[in-house]
Amino acid sequence: MTALSKTLRLAAATVFAFSLASSPAIAQTAEQSAEAALRAAPVWDGHNDVPIQIRARARNVLADFDFADTTGTADPENDRGAMHTDLARLRTGKVGAQFWSVWVSTDLPEAEAVTAVLEQIDITKRLVARYPQLELATSSDDVAKAMRAGKVASLIGMEGGHSIANSLAVLRQMHDLGARYMTLTHSKNTAWADSATDEPVHGGLTDFGRDVVREMQRIGMLVDLSHVSEESMLDALDVARAPVIFSHSGARAVASHPRNVPDSVLARLPANGGIVMAVTLPAYVSDEVRDWSARKDAEEARLKALNTGNAAAAKAALEAWEAANPVPRATLAQLADHIDHIVEVAGIGHVGLGADFDGMSSTTEGIDDVAGYPALFAELARRGYSQADLRKISSGNMMRVMRMAERHAASEKGTAPVEYPVGHLDDD
Known part of the structure; x- marks a missing residue:
């Protein structure tokens, strides 16, 4: 082909592409853009509290619990609204992967918390086994396989370091049972880490707390820094050699709740590779x-x-x-503002979604349950996010984070476990 022919073909292709892009019949609405992105990359949500709802409402008995449709589960007598999650709404919301939180109260003595979390892991696995629309996942490959099959990849996330009773042995066993992240604290400090919503006593992480982070990353468990103090976040980033996550947090510059992530931490995420999964709990949004x-x-x-x-x-x-x-009411626009800010400070590769559905009594207007994700993505499309951007936010970024954490764990195969004597903190 002559140089002239190549030039003419390139010019013709350019004109054709321009005509397609500018054609009213081809132009996508924001809703269509959101639909296309979520079809290509379904939502991978970082935090959902269905397991504790089953514990509270059904005492972990599934016989009379119908997860196909929970819209009629309001219980005014016990001050409970209807649940935010069921199989029908997960499909409507284009959810392809979900971290189910196995949270138990920080008021429990630590030994009881361990037992309760084991029960919550059990109920999560039994729920997944009961419904063919769900599929248990313990790796990024499992997630990809479930998504291709049109199922909801179901991962387990532990919420609160009190659940390991200061024992790395318990941590390792929880990982063996399928837990793939642990939030270092919940609403209260642990013996080794300060919470965002408790009076600080450690100034961040203790030496043992730093070893918890090291051991989690050695075995391939994601370090979740939602709920921890700013000092604990920074200490964890100092130690981390694999990406960390914030499974359900916002940007503190947008809403000043101490549970949200400050810019000092957001600025460090690119070097770490981590992700902030934007939360929808109204007090954190507005x-x-x-x-x-x-x-x-x-x-x-x-x-x-x-x-x-x-x-x-x-x-x-x-x-x-x-x-x-x-x-x-917190609004969908305010939620999108959090995503905008995380992108502005940390970059498009470091944001995802972690709504906290079924872990809150009120919701953000416009995204009232798991069916609401397409509305959020339409709002982001209206703000100029490209298809590639939307796919990163929905699940691409979280997939990258998990794959990087798995690669780090594989590189540590020859490294001995971190060891502490039984009852080591009792000696302090």
């Missing part, structure tokens, strides 16, 4: 919601003091205050 909650708490304390010995009067007065001061 400062207006958080401010309202603080004002309500203050008013409740004031009314109780004014009505000592008359709980009914205090309750009635608080209800009147709430009627006159309705709670604001």
Whole structure:
């Protein structure tokens, strides 16, 4: 082919491509763009609390629990709304992979917490086994296989380091049972790590806490830094040799809750390779919601003091205050603002989704349950995110993170386990 022929063919191809891109019949709406992205890369969500809902509502008995449709599960008598998750809505929401959280209360003594988490791992596995639409996954290859089959890859994430009772042996056994991440703390400090929502006592991670991070990465368990203090985040990043995750957190610059990730940490994510999975819990999304909650708490304390010995009067007065001061709602736009900020500081390769559905009593407007992800992706498309960007946010980034963590663990095969004597923290 002559040089002239090549030039003419290139010009013709350019004109054709331009005509397609500019044709009204071909142009995609934001909703169509979201649909295309989620069809190519279904959502991989970092945190869902269905297992604790089964524990609270059904005492871990599946016989009378129908996961096909949970829209009718409201329980006003026990102050529980309907669940946010079921098989039908997972399909509508284009969810292809889910970390199911095996959380138990930090109020439990640590030995009891270990038992309770084992029960939660068991109920998660039994739930997955009961429904062919779900498939247990313990590796990135498992996730990819389940997604190709149109199933929801189901992974297990432990929420709270209290669940290992200060024992690396317990940690290793939890990994053997299928747990693929552990959040270092929940709402309270552990003996080796400070929480974001407790008074700091360690100044971040202790030496043992740093070894927890090392051992997690040695065996291929993702280090989850949601819920930990800023100092603990930074200490973990100092030690980490594989990507960390924030399974359900926002950007603190957008909403100032201490559970969110500060810019000092976001700026370090590119070097680490980690990911912040944007949360939808309203107080983490919106400062207006958080401010309202603080004002309500203050008013409740004031009314109780004014009505000592008359709980009914205090309750009635608080209800009147709430009627006159309705709670604001976090919005889909505010949630997208968190994603924008994470991308601005850390980059498009370091953001994902971790909604925290079934772990909250209220939701962000526009994404009220697991069926709402397409609406969020349409909002992102309207903001100019490309198809490639949307696919990274939905699951591409999380797949990269897990594969990198697995490669690191493979490189550590010859490294001996970190050892501590039984009861080592009791000696302090």
